[in-house]
Amino acid sequence: MNIISEIKKLKIGKVLSNVDLKKYTTYKLQEEAKGLVYPKDTESLIKLLKFLNDNDIKYKIIGNGSNLIFTKYYDGILIKLDEFNNLKIEDNLVTVGAGYSLIKLSYKVANLGLSGLEFASGIPGTVGGAIYMNAGAYKSDMGYIVKDILVLTPDYHVITMNNKELDFHYRTSFLMKNSGFICLEVTLKLDKKEKNEILEIMEDRKQRRLETQPLEYPSAGSVFRNPENDYAGRLIEAIGYKGKSVNGAKVSEKHANFIINTGKATGKDIKKLIFEIKEKVKKEYGIDLKIEQEIVE
Numbered sequence: 001m002n003i004i005s006e007i008k009k010l011k012i013g014k015v016l017s018n019v020d021l022k023k024y025t026t027y028k029l030q031e032e033a034k035g036l037v038y039p040k041d042t043e044s045l046i047k048l049l050k051f052l053n054d055n056d057i058k059y060k061i062i063g064n065g066s067n068l069i070f071t072k073y074y075d076g077i078l079i080k081l082d083e084f085n086n087l088k089i090e091d092n093l094v095t096v097g098a099g100y101s102l103i104k105l106s107y108k109v110a111n112l113g114l115s116g117l118e119f120a121s122g123i124p125g126t127v128g129g130a131i132y133m134n135a136g137a138y139k140s141d142m143g144y145i146v147k148d149i150l151v152l153t154p155d156y157h158v159i160t161m162n163n164k165e166l167d168f169h170y171r172t173s174f175l176m177k178n179s180g181f182i183c184l185e186v187t188l189k190l191d192k193k194e195k196n197e198i199l200e201i202m203e204d205r206k207q208r209r210l211e212t213q214p215l216e217y218p219s220a221g222s223v224f225r226n227p228e229n230d231y232a233g234r235l236i237e238a239i240g241y242k243g244k245s246v247n248g249a250k251v252s253e254k255h256a257n258f259i260i261n262t263g264k265a266t267g268k269d270i271k272k273l274i275f276e277i278k279e280k281v282k283k284e285y286g287i288d289l290k291i292e293q294e295i296v297e
Contacts (some may be wrong), residue, residue, distance in 0.1 A: 003057060003077070009054040010051060012044035013037060025065035025123060028218040029267050033074035040183060041082050046156050052077060060296065061182055063129030064101070067220050069295045072266035081128055084184060089114075092186040093147065098128025104134070107238070110202060113235060115193035116145040121202045123221075124178055132175045133223050133292075134168045138205065143168025147189045154180030169294055171225055210278050214252040218261035223274060224289040232289055233257035239280045246273045271295055 004017040016036040023040035024036070039045040052059045058076035062068060065238045084097035087105070092114060096105060102125050106117040118139040123130065131149060134141050148162045167174040175181050207214060236242065236256035243253045248265030251273065252258040259270055278289050 001055070003055075007035065007037060007051065007077070008049065010044075010047055011049050012042065013040040020067070021070050021074070024062065025068050025070065026078075026218060026220050026266070027065075027069060027261050027270065029070055029261070029266075029270075030085055030264065031070040031073060033070075033078050034036060036078045038082055041126050042152065042212055045079070045081075045184075048077075048079065049152075054270050056297060061128075063099075063126035063132075064124055066123070066125045067129070067133060067293050069220070069270050069293055070217040071271050071295060071297050074296065075247065081126070081184075084128070084146065086185070089180050092190050092192055094190060095185060096127050096188070097185055098126060098131070098183045098211055100127045102130050106164070109190060111195060113192055113195040113198070114190040116140075116188065116190040118201050118205070119199060122206065122231045126286060127186050131166070131183045131186055132173060133171055134173045135178075136171070141170075142170070143173075144191060145188045146186045149187070150185040151175075152182040152184055158184065160247070212255055214254045214258050214260050217252070217262065219252070219258050219260045220293050222257045222292050223259050224277075225292050227287050227289065230287070231257070235281045235287060235289070236277055239277070239284055241280070243279055244273070246270075246275075246276075249273050251277070267295070 003160040004015060005204060019033045019036045021033055023032045037048055038049055059079055061079045079098035084099040086097045087100060088095040094109060101121050102120045106121040109117050117139045123135050127137060130142050135141050138169050147165050148160050151159055151161050153159055175183060226232050236251060241251050242256045244251045247269040248261055248263045249269035250260050252260050252261050259273055274291060281287055281289050
């Protein structure tokens, strides 16, 4: 069976074959996937998932690929929810599609004098991806502002889940622990604040990021979660790994908790470097660093 041809027959949205993942991951890795589909709505997404599940074809929902490490050819279908990009703002409630850009949304609401998303102005993911991993920065995260979300369940029902049910914790959520549940839409509860005050905070943080993070190179942000009362970057420096390379993958000299692609890094190079660091930190300090990025094999 030609999977791509069969998916095209479903008429559910744009379908691409033999996809170069360099375009779809922030690491710009040299890997490929069998196919990529952009479902045009929930009905189309359900139709696609039924086809994939009935035919035992592996698949993965991806946002902006800002947290993914593909280590080899992905022999399955990647699904992007870019068409799920509605936006409705009523008073301090913001209802937004899972495929909407988190950075774009943070600036949009800031300009309307709505506060709560300032932390997200440098996170290059989608709203759905941010919910999935409870993205955060500057001691805040999605868990603080989500009212509820629309979710597609593994048996293809659309339900609403509230903040408490989503079980948000540091860089994790119900969605991350329960595969098959897909975020379709989010309602955020924000606070009203002086627009210029919000934008000033965002600009200040942007300057700090430019000074302290290697934003000039492809990366996927922080590699490891910070252990309690410590910093992953400090531990990586302490084992002498700042600037350490495995082929094209390199621990940034600007921020040791970033691995950058200096040119021709593969997912395998990045994975090797990550596990070397994990092993050495465990051996030296007895701390088991938790990987914040997702390795897809």
